[in-house]
Amino acid sequence: MIRFEQVTKCYPDGTTAVDDLSFEVTAGELVTLVGPSGCGKTTTMKMVNRLIEPTSGRIFLDGQDIAAADPVELRRRIGYVIQQVGLFPHKTVLENTATVPHLLGWKRSTARARAAELLDLVGLDPRTYGDRYPDQLSGGQRQRVGVARALAADPPVLLMDEPFGAVDPVVRDHLQSEFLKLQAAVRKTVLFVTHDIEEAVRLGDRIAVYGQGRIEQFDAPAAVLGAP
Numbered sequence: 628m629i630r631f632e633q634v635t636k637c638y639p640d641g642t643t644a645v646d647d648l649s650f651e652v653t654a655g656e657l658v659t660l661v662g663p664s665g666c667g668k669t670t671t672m673k674m675v676n677r678l679i680e681p682t683s684g685r686i687f688l689d690g691q692d693i694a695a696a697d698p699v700e701l702r703r704r705i706g707y708v709i710q711q712v713g714l715f716p717h718k719t720v721l722e723n724t725a726t727v728p729h730l731l732g733w734k735r736s737t738a739r740a741r742a743a744e745l746l747d748l749v750g751l752d753p754r755t756y757g758d759r760y761p762d763q764l765s766g767g768q769r770q771r772v773g774v775a776r777a778l779a780a781d782p783p784v785l786l787m788d789e790p791f792g793a794v795d796p797v798v799r800d801h802l803q804s805e806f807l808k809l810q811a812a813v814r815k816t817v818l819f820v821t822h823d824i825e826e827a828v829r830l831g832d833r834i835a836v837y838g839q840g841r842i843e844q845f846d847a848p849a850a851v852l853g854a855p
């Protein structure tokens with residue numbers, strides 16, 4: 628589903644963020660990218676939706692070289708959730724979630740119905756939260772809206788960059804278990820960045836363990852934990 632072939636990214640200042648990376652993620656698999664800050668996880672992720680272009684190497688999505696894909700069309704197939712999701716402050720939770728279907732040209736009523744369904748899916752009752760504004764939500768609730776919005780166009784791929792990194796440990800634990808249930812239901816192909824090995828182990832079907840710019844181990848959680 629996602630394939631990296633000898634991908635290197637050097638930033639203009641000379642930093643090599645990702646060095647000759649090759650790996651493959653199969654459809655419906657949740658892969659966690661784990662490692663210390665600055666080892667290239669975010670750079671890896673941003674190359675998949677072409678927020679960043681590789682310096683060399685190729686990336687394939689569903690067999691297609693993404694260098695040849697239209698970035699706008701590409702991003703329709705890829706949901707993206709970051710640590711502090713940016714919601715439109717003057718739109719309600721329901722409107723925020725319905726934005727993407729709306730942009731895709733869905734009828735307003737269909738888009739809103741879909742948004743309500745998605746809010747339910749991430750554990751926010753649309754009758755309670757749908758008409759609230761982002762500043763009336765907790766951090767964890769905003770992240771849930773971010774996940775709902777990322778799923779709105781039903782993309783096969785989800786990129787998640789420390790989506791639960793900025794919430795307190797109890798909420799985080801809750802978001803993780805809900806996300807596992809959600810993933811069991813929707814089976815997206817997921818790349819999930821975290822610097823927390825416990826989170827990586829709990830969520831990942833497989834774990835990509837990063838060293839500086841490289842993946843040092845890519846295996847199931849049990850194998851990663853069992854390593855000397």
Ligand code: ADP
Binds near residue numbers: 665
């Ligand atoms: P994280 O560990 O979540 O990647 P960072 O603080 O390392 O957080 O980076 C935050 C953002 O700043 C990233 O999107 C990254 O692309 C950008 N960034 C990180 N380091 C640099 C740098 N040396 N110069 C410019 N931008 C950077």
Ligand code: ADP
Binds near residue numbers: 640
């Ligand atoms: P991680 O997500 O693992 O924290 P990043 O991919 O954000 O790592 O960063 C990898 C390396 O690339 C770091 O050394 C970071 O400082 C550097 N970097 C990230 N973004 C930029 C940028 N825009 N310009 C220059 N260096 C960057």
